[in-house]
Amino acid sequence: MKKSLFVANSMTITGVVLALIGVVAIVCGESFFEHLIQIAGGAIALMSLFMLVMRIAKSKDGDSKLEKSLMISMFAFALIGGVLLLCFAADLVRIFAIILGAIILLAAIFMIIITLIYREKGSKLSMVYLIASLVVLIAVAVLGYLFISDPEFGNKVMAVTLGVIMILLGLLLLFESFLVRKTIKLFNEKMLTDGLVEVETVDAEAEIVEEKTTVE
Numbered sequence: 001m002k003k004s005l006f007v008a009n010s011m012t013i014t015g016v017v018l019a020l021i022g023v024v025a026i027v028c029g030e031s032f033f034e035h036l037i038q039i040a041g042g043a044i045a046l047m048s049l050f051m052l053v054m055r056i057a058k059s060k061d062g063d064s065k066l067e068k069s070l071m072i073s074m075f076a077f078a079l080i081g082g083v084l085l086l087c088f089a090a091d092l093v094r095i096f097a098i099i100l101g102a103i104i105l106l107a108a109i110f111m112i113i114i115t116l117i118y119r120e121k122g123s124k125l126s127m128v129y130l131i132a133s134l135v136v137l138i139a140v141a142v143l144g145y146l147f148i149s150d151p152e153f154g155n156k157v158m159a160v161t162l163g164v165i166m167i168l169l170g171l172l173l174l175f176e177s178f179l180v181r182k183t184i185k186l187f188n189e190k191m192l193t194d195g196l197v198e199v200e201t202v203d204a205e206a207e208i209v210e211e212k213t214t215v216e
Contacts, residue, residue, distance in 0.1 A: 008181040015173030022166030030155040032162075033093045041085025048079035097154035101147025108141035 025032045052075040055068075085092070112134060119130050147154035 005181060005184055008177045008184060011173050011177035011180060015170040015177060017170070018166045018173065019170030022163040022168075022170060025159045025163030025166060029159050030152045032159040033096075033155055034089045037089035037092055038086050041082045041087075041089065043082070045079055045082030045086060048075050048082055051075045052079060093155055094151040097151035097158070098148050100158075101144045101151075101154055103144070104147060105141050105144030108137045108144060112137045112141070 028035060052072065055071050055075060115130065115133050115137065119126060143157075147157075
């Protein structure tokens with residue numbers, strides 16, 4: 001039985017989509033996450049509004065008043081949440097960058113303290129490792145501070161980092177899809193060749209049997 005190219009085609013499409021998202025993230029920069037939240041908020045608001053209208057218009061008679069009220073309240077809250085995401089996307093992204101920066105800064109300070117407390121004394125190698133670790137951790141702490149002081153810079157760094165990761169994942173999936181497609185084609189060609197050989201063998205055996213029957 002021949003193998004389908006569905007998996008390879010799906011991997012190719014996914015790889016292209018991921019690469020495109022990565023390019024968009026790098027190009028948009030600090031506004032990427034804002035647009036992303038706006039799209040998500042708009043989608044949630046529209047879907048919630050649709051479900052709310054459908055629930056009110058086609059309410060089942062068998063449902064109790066409590067069930068109807070709970071469903072309507074749930075869709076109403078989802079609608080309000082989607083609208084809030086749509087309207088305050090920039091503020092949410094800025095707050096997220098500040099929170100992430102604070103986490104990075106505190107983690108770097110904590111790691112610097114741990115490194116200084118538990119460092120091995122009297123070894124040149126440990127001193128080199130200590131200096132290198134402190135340089136890296138100080139750089140990370142500065143990055144966290146920049147996230148806090150300039151959230152737009154933090155959003156841009158996150159968007160570019162995400163974009164690079166997405167592009168790499170997309171290229172990896174494209175490469176893997178080519179390998180999978182090649183393997184499937186070789187398998188299908190082998191199956192076709194084996195089938196032709198089997199048919200020719202059966203025909204040859206039938207001819208031999210027919211010849212023996214005619215001679216007898």
